[in-house]
Amino acid sequence: MTGLASSFSSDVTRSLGWALLHFVWQGVALAAALSVLMAFCRRASLRYVLAVGVLVLMVAAPLVTFLLVLPPARPYAEWTRAASGAATAVWSRAVAAAVPTPPPVQQPVFQPDTLVWLVELWFAGVVLFSLRAAGGFILVGRLRRRHAVPLPGELAARCRALQRRLGIGRVVRFCESRLVAAPAVIGWLRPVVLLPVTALTGLSEPQLEAVIAHELAHIRRLDSLVNLFQVVAEVLLFYHPAVWWVSRRVRAERENCCDDAAILACGNAVEYARALTLMEGWRSAPVLVMAANRGPVTTRIRRLLGMGQIVGGIRSAGFAASFLCLAGAFIAGNALLGLAKTSFGISTPGKQAPAASRQGKLAARSVLNNQPTDANGGPAEWIAQAAPSKAPKGTQSTKGAGEGSSGAGQGRKEGFIEQMRAAGLKDLTVEQLVGMKTQGVTPEYVRQMRALGLSLDADQLIAMRVQGVTPEYIRDMRASGVAASAEQLVGMKVQGVTPEYVKAIHDLGLRLDADMLMGMRVQGVTPEYIREMRASGVAASAEQLVGMKVQGVTPEYVRAIHDLGLQPDAATLMGMRVQGVTPEYIREMQATGLKLRAEDLMAMRVQGVTPDYVKTLQQAGLRNLNVDGCLAAKVQGITQEFLEKVRQHGFQNLTVDKLIRLKHAGVL
Numbered sequence: 041m042t043g044l045a046s047s048f049s050s051d052v053t054r055s056l057g058w059a060l061l062h063f064v065w066q067g068v069a070l071a072a073a074l075s076v077l078m079a080f081c082r083r084a085s086l087r088y089v090l091a092v093g094v095l096v097l098m099v100a101a102p103l104v105t106f107l108l109v110l111p112p113a114r115p116y117a118e119w120t121r122a123a124s125g126a127a128t129a130v131w132s133r134a135v136a137a138a139v140p141t142p143p144p145v146q147q148p149v150f151q152p153d154t155l156v157w158l159v160e161l162w163f164a165g166v167v168l169f170s171l172r173a174a175g176g177f178i179l180v181g182r183l184r185r186r187h188a189v190p191l192p193g194e195l196a197a198r199c200r201a202l203q204r205r206l207g208i209g210r211v212v213r214f215c216e217s218r219l220v221a222a223p224a225v226i227g228w229l230r231p232v233v234l235l236p237v238t239a240l241t242g243l244s245e246p247q248l249e250a251v252i253a254h255e256l257a258h259i260r261r262l263d264s265l266v267n268l269f270q271v272v273a274e275v276l277l278f279y280h281p282a283v284w285w286v287s288r289r290v291r292a293e294r295e296n297c298c299d300d301a302a303i304l305a306c307g308n309a310v311e312y313a314r315a316l317t318l319m320e321g322w323r324s325a326p327v328l329v330m331a332a333n334r335g336p337v338t339t340r341i342r343r344l345l346g347m348g349q350i351v352g353g354i355r356s357a358g359f360a361a362s363f364l365c366l367a368g369a370f371i372a373g374n375a376l377l378g379l380a381k382t383s384f385g386i387s388t389p390g391k392q393a394p395a396a397s398r399q400g401k402l403a404a405r406s407v408l409n410n411q412p413t414d415a416n417g418g419p420a421e422w423i424a425q426a427a428p429s430k431a432p433k434g435t436q437s438t439k440g441a442g443e444g445s446s447g448a449g450q451g452r453k454e455g456f457i458e459q460m461r462a463a464g465l466k467d468l469t470v471e472q473l474v475g476m477k478t479q480g481v482t483p484e485y486v487r488q489m490r491a492l493g494l495s496l497d498a499d500q501l502i503a504m505r506v507q508g509v510t511p512e513y514i515r516d517m518r519a520s521g522v523a524a525s526a527e528q529l530v531g532m533k534v535q536g537v538t539p540e541y542v543k544a545i546h547d548l549g550l551r552l553d554a555d556m557l558m559g560m561r562v563q564g565v566t567p568e569y570i571r572e573m574r575a576s577g578v579a580a581s582a583e584q585l586v587g588m589k590v591q592g593v594t595p596e597y598v599r600a601i602h603d604l605g606l607q608p609d610a611a612t613l614m615g616m617r618v619q620g621v622t623p624e625y626i627r628e629m630q631a632t633g634l635k636l637r638a639e640d641l642m643a644m645r646v647q648g649v650t651p652d653y654v655k656t657l658q659q660a661g662l663r664n665l666n667v668d669g670c671l672a673a674k675v676q677g678i679t680q681e682f683l684e685k686v687r688q689h690g691f692q693n694l695t696v697d698k699l700i701r702l703k704h705a706g707v708l
Contacts, residue, residue, distance in 0.1 A: 053159050054155045054156075057154075060158060061158070062105045062109075063101055063105065063277065067098055067283060068282055070094050070097055071094070071285055071286055073094070078090060078091070084296035084300060088290065088293035088297050091286055091293055095270065095290060098277060098282070098283055099272075162279070166278070173274075183220070188213075188234060189217070190214070195235075196214050202249060202253055202256065203256055206253065206305055208259060210231070212256070212259060213232045213233070214232075214235065216240070217235070219236075223236070223252055224255065225255045225258045225259060225263075228264030233255050233256070235248075239251065244311070247311050247315035248315070250308065251312070251315050253301065253306055254298045254299065255298075257301035257305075260301075261294075263298075270287050273287065274287055296340065456477060459483040460473075460486065463483040463490070464486065464487075472498035475502045476498060479505045479506050485501070488511040489504075489511065492511060492514055494526060500526045500527075503526075507534050509533045513533065513539075514529060517532070517539055519539070520546065521546065522542055522554055522557065523554075524554040528554035528555065531558050532557060535558050535561045536561055545557070547567075548567060550570075552582055556583075560585065560586055563586050563590055569589065572595035573585070573588070573598065575595070576595050577607070578610055581610075584611065584614070588617075591614050592617055593613050593617045597623075598613060601616070601623065601626070601638075603623075604630065608638040615642050616641065620645055626641060629641065629644070631651065632651055632654045634665075634666065634667055634670070643667075649670050649671060657669075657670060660683045660694065662695060662699070672696055672700065676704075678696075678700065678703060682699075
């Protein structure tokens, strides 16, 4: 024994090797269990807790296995029993109950030297990944110490106000950095929120506030500590892909949780989604830093806007795949347990496995063919035929009774596979059969769908059944005049497009296809909203109604604009709302005496022309001041300080053009 493994005794090294090998099937089993559990959960917070819990179990599994496989006759036995306690007993019972005992193996596959080499390779991998993690921490620390400049007072005050709104009492530093391109959090004991110049100049105030709230949510949830635990888990269990997959799920759900917190704090999902879109191309934060643009941004944006993909069929297939992974993992664990016992010289009875294996095969056949089972989970008829018992004199054996009953073979109930074939579904895979049986896709359901003219495969049928697309729903939608494909039917059902909703939309004179109905329903365009907009004098198409709803154009906003003497159309209303033209802004601008159109108001709002700025120009004595003059003065940098210098020099009868020439000439 050479290398790092020589620091331990041979028993400890071999036990560690077996623990690392056992984690191959344990990790797959835990990841498969997480996949099944997360498929049933919709809330990001619960999915995050499940993913973190599974990652904790993954770290604990090799330790518990190490304690279990230490030879009981060695000096470490007493220490093992004291340290493992109740957890060891529970683990032993769980493994014994889930995995049938294998037959004895004459020659062990893994020799002691092989285990030593496995431990040596594991040590080397841990060292390499530790160096990688250490380099990341050094980079983050340098970023915090050398490239972070405190924010100016006004912006820092806004950040602290947002911090108080989120209920964070810890001391948080807000700094500016030129080396990150999106707001990010560094540190767990003394957290720092880094704001890049690109975000300060490229995001609007609501967008910047939302992404800062996202980072503050990381601090409130102590996500940096969980992230540190993830790094440790990835270093120790680097060789298992399931660990990396679970860790990615933790990070993805963590971002979803913080997205929800940001929306709850700022209340504008659309602006936040735009901010994520802008920052998608700005990725430059180190991996160990939690930034707002981390993770699958496209998926996050679709989730924020309520535009989730139709994943019913994929989720059902995931169920089957997860169960198969579980079965394969326990079979592999069964083999490894047998090898471990043989390696340490533990004898194993060899006559129980064949019976258990045969009973498992019979039980599987009974599930696929709807056969009755006995108390042990196997089909009673097949077990009786395979191993008939001797009946007492005067009684008829099970086999004899089966042979003596007329037509018993022909009267057997038709199996699930045969029923599906009769309904038109042939060549089904195991995953499809399990998924259809689990999700309640019956032969009658298949026949009803075929009678409606829908030629669907197994995956489509599973997706429609999961989402509750019934034959009655399809008939009602067709009666409402909506011709939809299978994917559109699933999408409408998921988004809550009911026949009543379609009828109400049609009664308003809008004849829409399935995709447009889904878009309107997703964005919350209700019949009441359409009626109120029409009552306000806005005639809009379906696309314009969706756009106005997305941009927050409410009937109250429209009436307030109309009361101020403006009659913009739907497209102009959306533009005004996007640019932040509020009724208060219009009133203040009208008070300056300028003749304003809706387009003028949008242009002045975009250029930052405020009522106070217009009043400053008027007080400077400018002649013939109009909207174009105000815009030109603002664009050319005519500031209040420059106007004060002009006034001090006693210039008279000035126009905007003269001011601009003075500005460019540098006379003042």
